[in-house]
Amino acid sequence: MTGNTPPAATAFRRGNGRTDRPPYDLDAVLEIAVATFNERGYEATSISVLAERLGTSKSALYYHVSGKEELLQRALDRALGELESVLEAAGALDAGAADRLESVLRGAVRVLVAELPFVTLLLRVRGNTDVERDAVRRRREFDHRVSQLVHAAQAEGSLRADLDAGTTSRLLFGMINSIVEWYRPGGALDDEALADATVSVALDGLRAR
Amino acid sequence: MTGNTPPAATAFRRGNGRTDRPPYDLDAVLEIAVATFNERGYEATSISVLAERLGTSKSALYYHVSGKEELLQRALDRALGELESVLEAAGALDAGAADRLESVLRGAVRVLVAELPFVTLLLRVRGNTDVERDAVRRRREFDHRVSQLVHAAQAEGSLRADLDAGTTSRLLFGMINSIVEWYRPGGALDDEALADATVSVALDGLRAR
DNA sequence: GTCTATATACCGATAGAC
DNA sequence: GTCTATCGGTATATAGAC
Known part of the structure; x- marks a missing residue:
């Protein structure tokens, strides 16, 4: 090994x-x-x-x-670009906040799978250099916009409001992002089934009904 | 900075x-x-x-x-020991699988918060050296036993069974583990409220009822 | 465009004085 | 127990031949 x-x-x-x-x-x-x-x-x-x-x-x-850092820069830019375009596409939708949020969740899972190594690298960056700090800044901006979407969905009445939007979106994306740790395309679970499972667990929970 | x-x-x-x-x-x-x-x-x-x-x-x-690796070894051992004792305590409970699982989830959140830096380090280890590989092995063993608990709870009928136990427990612990990325004790959300929120989102989901 | 050789710096780790 | 000095190794990065 x-x-x-x-x-x-x-x-x-x-x-x-x-x-x-x-x-x-x-x-x-x-x-x-x-x-x-x-x-x-x-x-x-x-x-x-x-x-x-x-x-x-x-x-x-x-x-x-020019060096290792240029490679890192390009890789992080690719991952962030894809994630940001998911937000942008959802923002352009003519739909309620809950639907736009669900579209962001599904889109994020898809990007995560399609760009698995790039997103994996992005999620491990801690901000030690300028390149890393800029990536962390863009990630925070992404998180912030997701949080606003969660807030809007709560105000709409479609998402439970007993938790604040920040905590909610952090738990949500914690679950989604963790997918990079174990999911490998080509297994029993295909990409769409993974997105379905993830969004369904996030919205409906694990308890049997 | x-x-x-x-x-x-x-x-x-x-x-x-x-x-x-x-x-x-x-x-x-x-x-x-x-x-x-x-x-x-x-x-x-x-x-x-x-x-x-x-x-x-x-x-x-x-x-x-003796060197950096001894420090790593001791730190990982501490985190793993605490997590394993959560499993052990839950296993000793005279209760159904669903209750034992919930006790593991709450216990894991508590350990995560109480030993935040140690668990953070554990979750970032990738298996580059013998010390790291051994830690990864123990983590996998932990995950495996959680997965068995999820399976038992599904068989009991208390957890939805349309997802396989492996995927379910990975998503579950993906959410829980992500807490190390943002939670800092002493904020507005205290430890027990965090555990409540996390378990509640995991079991009941985010949708408004 | 790719090569060998090298500059400079830092790494983990140790020896031996105190 | 802590110090200074140093070993051998490897890191990033470059110079200059081809």
């Missing part, structure tokens, strides 16, 4: 560069980098092992990216 | 050792070490900064502990 992933022949092509372009694919690099960050932790991942996994050398990697 | 915590005058007393014993307090060391691990990440925390925060030197710290 040492986790030796084979090098990714698709991201870089070594040699004299006589093969067809492109000799390097940023998306593929990012994918492998993010997978490595998630396995070993961002801080614990060195440029050397990253280059090794990418099937290239440290210097070659530095030629293409 | 660089987060410069002042050195802990209580864990070590510098100088010629002419003060009253003990000149060093393992629990205090552990507390500060764990707080630092949680702030900056375990891997990203060096022995040097640890010693600095403890108000002592690298060598002095090494005199008392």
Whole structure:
């Protein structure tokens, strides 16, 4: 279980560069980098092992990216962008707050599954550097807007109001976000069933009726 | 927001050792070490900064502990021990599965709050070293036993059975565990109110009735 | 664009004086 | 028990040949 992933022949092509372009694919690099960050932790991942996994050398990697932090930046931006567009789409709906909230919940589960490694990385960021702090700031902004939606749904009468909106939305997204810890696509539970199960547990609870 | 915590005058007393014993307090060391691990990440925390925060030197710290990993080991053991004793206490109850499960949920929230930094650290461990792998193994064992309890409660008819026990308990503990990300004791919501709110959302859901 | 070699800094850990 | 000094190793990042 040492986790030796084979090098990714698709991201870089070594040699004299006589093969067809492109000799390097940023998306593929990012994918492998993010997978490595998630396995070993961002801080614990060195440029050397990253280059090794990418099937290239440290210097070659530095030629293409400014460093580890640029990879982190791009990865976090991708995850945040997708999540923010879920909020935006829900905001454009001509529906009550409860329906808009449910659409955000389902959308978040879908993004989480579709962008699993990227969102996983996002959820582990603590704010040690400027890049991380900016990601934390955008996450907080997202949480804030969800909380406003919960508040509106409570005012509407469709969500129970004995808990404050902040606590409610934190518990809600705590449950949703935890999905990255165990869900792997391709298992018995498919993406839509997962979204159904999650939203149903959140709204109706676990007690038998 | 660089987060410069002042050195802990209580864990070590510098100088010629002419003060009253003990000149060093393992629990205090552990507390500060764990707080630092949680702030900056375990891997990203060096022995040097640890010693600095403890108000002592690298060598002095090494005199008392074998290294960073011993501190991690002790911290994880504390968190796991508390969680396991919650399961044990619930198992000894003369009650149905649903009541035993509810007691585990409440107990877990209480431990989580009482041992907040230790449980936080536990939940972030990924299994990179032997110490971490052993902690992950114990966590999985805990999850497995919770899942069995959920299964029993479903068989009893007190929990909805349209979701499998594994998914249910993962969502359940996903919500509970996420509390470490935002709850800080001493706020408007006290520990028991938090436990009530969490268990109530889990069992009854958020929809207004 | 990729290579080897290297600069500079910090890491965990230890030796030996006091 | 704590200190200074230092070991060997690895980190990020760059210079310069090809």
